[in-house]
Amino acid sequence: MSKSKKIFVVDDDEGILEVMRIILEDKGYLVTTVANAVGLEGEIKKQLPDLIFLDIWMSGLDGREIAKKLKLQKETKGIPIIVITALNDGKKIADEATADGFLAKPFNIEDLVNIVEGYTN
Amino acid sequence: MSTRTVAKKKQVEKNTHRSSAWPHSLITHFHGVVFQGDLNFKPLFFKGAVKEITGYSERDFVKGNLRWDQVVYPEDRPKIYQAAQKIRTICNYKDEREYRIIRKDGAIRWVREFVQNVCDEKKEPVLVQGAFYGITRRKIAETRLSLQYAIAKALSEAKNHQTGVMRVLREIGTILGWEIGMLWKVDEEAGLLRCDKIWQAPTFSAPAFITSSLKETFARGLGLPGRVWVSRRPVWLTDVTKVRFYRRAKVAAKEGLHSAFAFPLCLGDEILGVVEFYSRSTHLSDRNLLKVLAAVGSQIGQFIERKRVEVERERLLIQVEKERYRAEQLAIESEKKASELDAVFVAMSDPLIVYDAWGVTVSANPAAVALYGFSPVGKDRPTLINKLSLRFLDGELVKAEEVPSTQALQGKAAASVYLSLIDAKGETRVVVAESSPVISGGKILGAVSTFHDVSDQVRLQKQKDSFIGTASHELKTPVTTLKAYSQILQNRFQQLHDEEALHYLGKMNLQLNKITDLVADLLDVTKIEAGKLALRWERFNLDKLITEVVEDVHHTSAGHQIIKKGEMAGEISADRDRLGQVFTNLLSNAIKYSPDGGKVIVRTQKDRYKITVSIKDFGVGILPADQKKVFDRFYRGCGTEGTRFSGLGLGLYISSEIIKQHGGKIGVKSKKGSGSTFFFDLPIKRGKKGKD
Numbered sequence: 143m144s145k146s147k148k149i150f151v152v153d154d155d156e157g158i159l160e161v162m163r164i165i166l167e168d169k170g171y172l173v174t175t176v177a178n179a180v181g182l183e184g185e186i187k188k189q190l191p192d193l194i195f196l197d198i199w200m201s202g203l204d205g206r207e208i209a210k211k212l213k214l215q216k217e218t219k220g221i222p223i224i225v226i227t228a229l230n231d232g233k234k235i236a237d238e239a240t241a242d243g244f245l246a247k248p249f250n251i252e253d254l255v256n257i258v259e260g261y262t263n
Numbered sequence: 264m265s266t267r268t269v270a271k272k273k274q275v276e277k278n279t280h281r282s283s284a285w286p287h288s289l290i291t292h293f294h295g296v297v298f299q300g301d302l303n304f305k306p307l308f309f310k311g312a313v314k315e316i317t318g319y320s321e322r323d324f325v326k327g328n329l330r331w332d333q334v335v336y337p338e339d340r341p342k343i344y345q346a347a348q349k350i351r352t353i354c355n356y357k358d359e360r361e362y363r364i365i366r367k368d369g370a371i372r373w374v375r376e377f378v379q380n381v382c383d384e385k386k387e388p389v390l391v392q393g394a395f396y397g398i399t400r401r402k403i404a405e406t407r408l409s410l411q412y413a414i415a416k417a418l419s420e421a422k423n424h425q426t427g428v429m430r431v432l433r434e435i436g437t438i439l440g441w442e443i444g445m446l447w448k449v450d451e452e453a454g455l456l457r458c459d460k461i462w463q464a465p466t467f468s469a470p471a472f473i474t475s476s477l478k479e480t481f482a483r484g485l486g487l488p489g490r491v492w493v494s495r496r497p498v499w500l501t502d503v504t505k506v507r508f509y510r511r512a513k514v515a516a517k518e519g520l521h522s523a524f525a526f527p528l529c530l531g532d533e534i535l536g537v538v539e540f541y542s543r544s545t546h547l548s549d550r551n552l553l554k555v556l557a558a559v560g561s562q563i564g565q566f567i568e569r570k571r572v573e574v575e576r577e578r579l580l581i582q583v584e585k586e587r588y589r590a591e592q593l594a595i596e597s598e599k600k601a602s603e604l605d606a607v608f609v610a611m612s613d614p615l616i617v618y619d620a621w622g623v624t625v626s627a628n629p630a631a632v633a634l635y636g637f638s639p640v641g642k643d644r645p646t647l648i649n650k651l652s653l654r655f656l657d658g659e660l661v662k663a664e665e666v667p668s669t670q671a672l673q674g675k676a677a678a679s680v681y682l683s684l685i686d687a688k689g690e691t692r693v694v695v696a697e698s699s700p701v702i703s704g705g706k707i708l709g710a711v712s713t714f715h716d717v718s719d720q721v722r723l724q725k726q727k728d729s730f731i732g733t734a735s736h737e738l739k740t741p742v743t744t745l746k747a748y749s750q751i752l753q754n755r756f757q758q759l760h761d762e763e764a765l766h767y768l769g770k771m772n773l774q775l776n777k778i779t780d781l782v783a784d785l786l787d788v789t790k791i792e793a794g795k796l797a798l799r800w801e802r803f804n805l806d807k808l809i810t811e812v813v814e815d816v817h818h819t820s821a822g823h824q825i826i827k828k829g830e831m832a833g834e835i836s837a838d839r840d841r842l843g844q845v846f847t848n849l850l851s852n853a854i855k856y857s858p859d860g861g862k863v864i865v866r867t868q869k870d871r872y873k874i875t876v877s878i879k880d881f882g883v884g885i886l887p888a889d890q891k892k893v894f895d896r897f898y899r900g901c902g903t904e905g906t907r908f909s910g911l912g913l914g915l916y917i918s919s920e921i922i923k924q925h926g927g928k929i930g931v932k933s934k935k936g937s938g939s940t941f942f943f944d945l946p947i948k949r950g951k952k953g954k955d
Contacts, residue, residue: 157744164751199736228739229786233799247736248743248779251750 147262148189152176152205153197153226158247162195165251166258179203187217193261195245197226198235206239213240222261295396302351302380302391304331316374316397318367336363336371338544346378350391354382361398371549373402399551407555410438414559424570425460431563432462435540439552442467443520443541445476447488449534455480456488456537467543469518475511486510487525488537495534497526497556499548503541515541522546526556530564538563613716617701618644619709622672634714636687644668651684656693667698671710674700681717693721727789738782746775784913788896791920798838798924805832805874808843809865816850822860825850829866832874837925837945845918845929849878849941852914857882857938869947873927877942885933893931894919918943 149171151162159175166173174189176182179200186194194212198205205225212218223241225232232244245257296311306324313321323329335343339362346358357379363371378393413434421427432444441464448459458476463469481489487509491498500523503509504516515521525539538560608615614631616624616639624639624647632638639647645663653661663669667680679697686692698712749771756764790796809832813825853863857880864879885893892898896916922929922943933939 155740155744158740161744161747161751165747168751199733228736231797234797247739248746248775251747251754 146172147193148172148174148191149193149195149258149262150174150176150186150189150191151195152179152182152200152208153195154178154200154203155197158197158226162254165254169255169258171258171262179208182208183211183218186212186221187215190217191221193258194221194223195226196223196239196241198239199228206235206241209239209241224257224261293394293396295394297392297394299381299390299392300331302347302388304333304347306331307390311394312396316366316372316395317364318370334364334366336365336547338546339363350378350380351388354380354386354388356380356388361402365547369547371399371547372397373399403551403555406438406552407558410435410555410559411562413438414562418563418566421566421570423574424567427566427570428563429460429462431559432460432538435538435556435559436462436464439540441522441540441542443469443472443539445539446528447481447537447539449492449536450480453480455482456492459536469520469541472511472514472518472520472541475514479510487523488539491525491527491537492534495527495529497524497553497560499524499546499553501547502545519543524553524556526553526560528564528567529561530568533564535564535567614714616647616668616712617709618668618672618712620672620707622668622710625709631714634686651686653696654683656681656683667696668710668712671698671700671712672707674702674707676700679715681721684714692716692718694718735782735786739779742775742778742782746772746779749775784917787917788913791917796920796924798841798921800836801839802834802836803839805835805837805842805876806867808839809846809867809876812843812846812850813865816847816854819851820854823854823857823863824861825863825865827865827867829868832867832869832876835874835945835947838921841921842925842945845921845943846876846878848914848918849943852941853878853880853882853939856880871947873944873946875942875944877940879938879940881938884935884937885931885939886935887933890931890933894929 149166151159151166151173153159153162153175154177156177159177163173163175174185174191176185196205196209198209209223209225212221212223222243223239224243224245225236225239225241226245226247227235228247229235232246236242236244242261243257245254294312296309296313296316298306298310299308300306309321309324313319313324317334319329319334324331332340332343342360343362346360349356350358357377359375359377361373361375363373366372374395375398376393376395378391380388381390381392383389414431417430417434418427421430428446432446436442436444443464444462445458446460447456449455450457457480461473461476463473479486481487481492483489484493485508487498487500487503490508500506500509502521503523504512504521506512509515509523515523520541520543522542522545523539525537527537528535538556608626608628611628612630614634615628616631617626619625622644624642624644627639635647635650644666648661648663648666653666655661661682665680676699679695681693682696683691683693694714694716696712696714698710700710701708749768753765753768753772756768787796809827813827817823817825850863850865857863859882861881864877866877866879868875868877889898894915896913898912898915919929922945925945927943927945929941929943931939931941
């Protein structure tokens with residue numbers, strides 16, 4: 143397992159960001175948590191993470207739009223995007239966002255780790 | 264001979280002599296008779312058309328024994344005698360009169376006579392002189408005229424032929440001076456004449472005769488009326504008491520009736536009846552009168568027919584009038600209804616448009632005019648559809664053939680459709696568009712379309728959706744964090760081998776899962792209500808799904824024994840997650856409502872068309888009345904002693920909606936106290952892959 147994999151977690155809930163950081167750093171990933179989507183695009187382009195977790199329901203922002211935008215750009219379109227959603231139709235939302243997968247709230251640590259391992263290997 | 268008589272005779276001779284001095288030319292050119300006679304009707308001098316008028320010669324009167332009063336018609340003699348009294352006593356008395364005479368051949372003639380007396384020096388009447396001439400033709404004409412006039416008047420004033428005929432009888436009787444008149448009507452069915460009407464002179468009464476007449480009927484050719492019926496001509500009987508064929512002779516004699524005449528009431532060849540008249544006097548047959556009566560008979564016949572036609576016409580007119588009135592009432596009523604409808608039409612806040620069979624707008628209410636910004640009347644539908652930029656709610660443009668009014672004009676009662684449109688003010692509105700065909704007598708006359716504005720509802724629905732989304736996000740996010748921390752802690756305590764802490768954390772996790780499920784249920788209900796419960800169809804093995812769920816559920820309740828029975832279902836097309844949800848729900852309920860543990864039997868059955876899955880428990884069961892309600896939203900079952908079971912009561916409602924969306928059925932059989940069997944079936948879609 144590569145320890146240098148960079149993971150972006152974008153969510154406006156500090157609790158989620160923190161718990162994700164704890165779990166993923168525990169597994170040896172480099173985690174960048176973003177609570178504010180302002181400047182997110184530039185940051186992603188700069189750091190080019192290996193995986194992005196993106197909350198689709200952020201105050202004032204639609205995660206789906208951000209995902210679509212990233213998927214349309216040359217530099218970022220190769221980065222797997224996993225949408226985090228509290229809605230039951232995770233797959234449908236992921237499709238709408240042209241994202242690669244979804245993580246339904248609430249999740250088990252196991253599920254989260256499986257997804258990350260699946261997309262970073 | 265007395266001196267007086269001798270003197271008188273001398274005087275007469277003198278006068279005679281005097282009379283012969285009358286201008287000869289006057290006598291020859293006067294188409295009548297000039298005369299002189301004594302005071303007792305003995306003619307002394309007769310000159311002129313004596314023979315033509317009376318049938319007798321001058322000699323018969325002057326030389327013979329014939330007195331003038333002997334040729335006067337018996338009925339008219341009294342008035343002659345009355346005048347004679349005055350002529351004998353009053354000097355210079357003059358009289359002017361008309362009366363009938365009987366000719367030598369028996370015929371009756373009318374004469375007009377001027378008469379005055381000639382007096383001696385003592386002013387005592389000694390002679391009579393005067394002149395007369397024939398007026399028969401005029402008299403006949405007059406009688407005919409007065410009869411016809413009176414009859415015409417009577418008939419024209421009569422309301423119906425009943426009163427008309429009655430008045431005619433009265434007029435004839437009065438003018439001719441006869442006492443009884445009768446109408447005999449033809450009874451065609453019986454082939455008989457029956458007495459229908461009787462008139463009697465006010466001064467006369469013959470009850471026996473009338474009673475007998477009313478009892479009588481006459482066949483063709485029998486009695487007086489029967490004879491007239493056959494001969495179609497008037498008949499005159501001078502004295503009925505002496506006629507052999509006359510059947511009522513005895514009673515007529517008893518009542519003092521003598522003369523009779525009868526004439527037919529004709530209408531062309533048809534005889535409608537016979538009129539009979541009776542007189543107490545003995546009248547000699549009057550051919551001229553009979554002629555008049557024949558004419559009167561056909562006059563009455565025509566009248567009866569005309570009245571019959573009139574009555575029929577009136578009946579038809581009344582009928583027509585009634586129909587007209589009814590039509591008018593209907594028109595008034597429908598106008599009233601129309602105006603009521605019109606008021607509704609105008610007041611309606613929803614746009615309403617009426618199309619004719621060709622799809623051209625014939626009527627539109629003010630709301631519709633406001634919607635378009637112009638009156639759509641006279642416009643065709645394509646123009647109107649384009650104007651509104653009609654779209655389905657998913658944004659797709661509505662094609663002309665998809666517009667409800669198109670379907671309505673084809674005779675289909677279109678279901679209501681949610682559409683978005685842009686109104687005249689440029690505002691986007693969401694409407695429920697509906698159109699119904701107007702059908703009459705199997706023909707499509709047009710269509711009526713309405714647009715019910717639901718923009719507000721849709722906006723509210725969106726707000727509600729958004730709220731639920733937010734609520735679920737806000738609820739799930741902290742749960743997620745909690746769960747994650749509990750798991751992190753579990754990992755730590757595992758490393759520390761702290762079993763007690765792990766046990767508590769396990770319980771915490773269970774509770775967190777419950778919260779998660781509740782929130783998920785709430786979300787599902789919201790989706791169902793918004794019609795947004797979308798299925799994700801896929802092919803999968805149902806048996807495998809059942810096994811997985813059984814394992815999961817069994818995990819939470821070791822006290823129950825879950826037994827799988829029946830056959831293998833194999834692969835099906837369905838939404839695996841949703842079906843799993845249903846099955847989990849039913850199995851969890853089976854366990855939840857059999858709190859004392861025991862068996863739960865899961866059975867799978869399959870036939871050509873469907874797969875049925877049933878879950879049987881032996882728990883508390885459900886009352887029959889409640890069995891229908893268990894699939895209602897928020898319904899919650901009760902234990903035997905009113906024990907409360909936890910949950911929001913949404914599980915079965917969601918399950919039934921999911922099964923419905925799959926085209927299947929869900930149901931329950933239960934007996935209170937002995938357990939319940941919940942089942943659902945899914946149609947097997949043959950040769951058709953599940954979509955999406």
